[in-house]
Amino acid sequence: MTPIAIALNRFGLGYRRGDALPGEAKGWLLGQIEDYEPAPPALGDTQYTADDIRALVEQASDIQSDLRDAQEKGNGKADEIRAMRQELTREQRQRFVGDVALRARLALESDTPFMERMVHFWANHFAVSSDKDRMKALVGPHEFGAIRPHVTGNFADMLRAAALHPAMLAYLDQFRSQGPNSDAERRRQRRGGPSRGLNENLGREILELHTLGVDGGYTQEDVKELARALTGWTLQGLPYAKAAVPQPGGGAFFAYIHEPGERVILGQRYANTGADQALRILDDLAKHPSTARFIATKLARHFTGDAPPQTLVDRLAESFIDSRGDLPTLYRTLVESDEVWAAEPLKFRTPWDWSLAMLRAGGEPRLADRRFAIMLRELGQEAWTPGSPAGWDDRDASWTGANSLLRKVEAAERFAGAARLEDARELAEAMLPGSLSQTTRAIIAGAESNEMGFALLMASPEMLRR
């Protein structure tokens, strides 16, 4: 691959129809770090606020409590309320499909595709998944509201925003967690009533997946201590937490269920300062050398394949530590590293990235929202649905099943039939400047139609790998 082909494909999202090719590969990438827009006009400015999420939670809670009432009273309204609940589920699914399409549109229209890649990288690092109950309408707001604003900021700020966003608090059941010695629990012991226990999910995943990594040197007791510190962090709009104080990221803090007392994590002591206790722990975790190493390894793997060069990992980790988690510095270190510019392909494209490359090359996306979502599911990577807080696995073996190849061929032909395409032979040269094999060039040239030529280009070894 030539440097321009590497910049377009390995770092970016592929050639966009109508664009001039970048003049100089590194400069083009470095410029994108400066030019990145966290909130492009297409995103709008009112759609994903804390109030909006609050309304969603209230709506769902109201329906649940109305349903309980109706069932207790036996007044025959239960069916009507169930229908409302179904309607809400349908609305949320529609919103999800719309959010996926919006995510794709931002990527397709972006002039800073390298930074869009980083948006997707971080969203996968702090993964929430749409397949859990009531998550469909929250996964979009998580990326738009907690990831995008911090992609060219500091890791510590992104950690606070992403780990304590309502979507994460809901996904990892944090809103259900309650301190065993909290005021709420003491009151319960005096008067009876339903007990809620400590829930370790978010505490564990912050340590294992968001910061230190599984070998990062923490213990089960650290998990528990972090879980205790996190008690009180909950959603806005819950009927039993009306006194919870709204927090900047869209969550809320409810002191009544917070576990009192000092916490000790990795030997460090944290006084009970309410909501701030967890924030200060997160800040320290963000700076930890294990976090630097974990992030460096994932980033290196994302661009150089399953076994990233140790030199690259070390350099990125050092850059993370020296800059105290300044992400633009980390990206510049990546772009300046020779290992990422290896001429041979290093990695398979994920279905998501492959689909975007196809839509960018085809020009204006002519697939309807729903169709796009279906295509991604068929290709094995439904957007925002990795099924686990660990996110999508970023190794080739996850994306090289035979079945996925056939699905790509089907998807490419279907797309080609719907798009008004340029000459596939010229398009191939623009998408992979100086990097097409003789075989691929000849097979495309020998296609029965331009549409078939395009489908063959999308199925070519050069487009499947990067």
Place this chain on the structure above:
Amino acid sequence: MLDRRTLLASGAAAGTLAAFGPRVAFAQGSGEKRLLVLVMRGATDGLSLAAPVADPAFRSLRAAWLETYANATKLDGTFRLHPSLGEVARMYGDGDALVAHAVATDYRERSHFDAQNLLESGATRPFERRDGFLNRLVGLANNGDMAAVALAPAMPLALRGDNPATTYAPSNLPQASEGLLARLPALYGDDPQLAAMWQQAQELEGLADGTEMGSLRKASDAGTLAARMLREKDGARIAMLDVPGWDTHANQARMLARGFGKLDALLGAFRKGIGPAWKDTLVLAVTEFGRTAAINGTGGTDHGTASAALLMGGGIRGGRVVADWPGLAPSQLYEGRDLRPTTSLEALVAGALAEHFGLDAEEAMRVLFPGRNNRPIAGLLV
């Protein structure tokens, strides 16, 4: 008009396939023995799967859920099967199903991802190995001449590795045109990896005959598809399928009624679809770890240690619960909270696979689950 799928499903496929070069994955001579592995991701509550209703500690720990088992199938004097598992109960009655209880891998922490990684890789430490135990089984059984397929859009760790294995999931996309398909072997002419992937894709499509399939999310379709993959003479011999939805931190009773119901529908459809080959089939349903013995504050249970596993098939010495029951009194619980593991899941799986495929049990243990001292369990199959 003959379309591609009917073409491939019929005998006419042979010539088409031959043109793609030597068969890589789906070779003849794979033997008769078949294996379906169901991975119940999310940590299935073994105490709900097979409830030890005669254990007094269980009755107090799980008092709120005892009603569920009032009319449930008795497995023996101690255990009752979850009522949503009607097909399993029938197999159990026929002597074709066995429940192993208080089983766990040698993982003793409580992370799903580490535990699943260890279960699938067969390593002793998470992320120690990049290949999976099922992939190594492909190399071990039938002189490596055994086709394996993951029924999933992407390859799970258990089947990743040096031995051939592939993935399949039904498609809702329109079929690609013959002209396009015919050009792909040449497009991959210089690329052995993609050429092999392409050939496998074609073979799988023929076997699955998936034109009327919905998605893998529909349990009965998934069971039928697994059966189609395994039943043919030149079909796959190992299939793997995820059955998710077991992380029941809240509302466990409702979630498990649904979860076991889906598992049961899948097994029922598989049993029906596999037909006479059931006698040569082993089905394993395993999970990464169990859940806490007590009910938590949100009507659920949290990450625990030992759980239960299901072994099914025509060759199973079934109709029994295999367990060295540790009890559930406070002093008997692992770390004061979980069902104590008394049987090694690795030893159970290695023992069953060795008997099923006629392998040396010690070697199976060594290759599939290296670095462990447990002796593979014998006498699971007839």
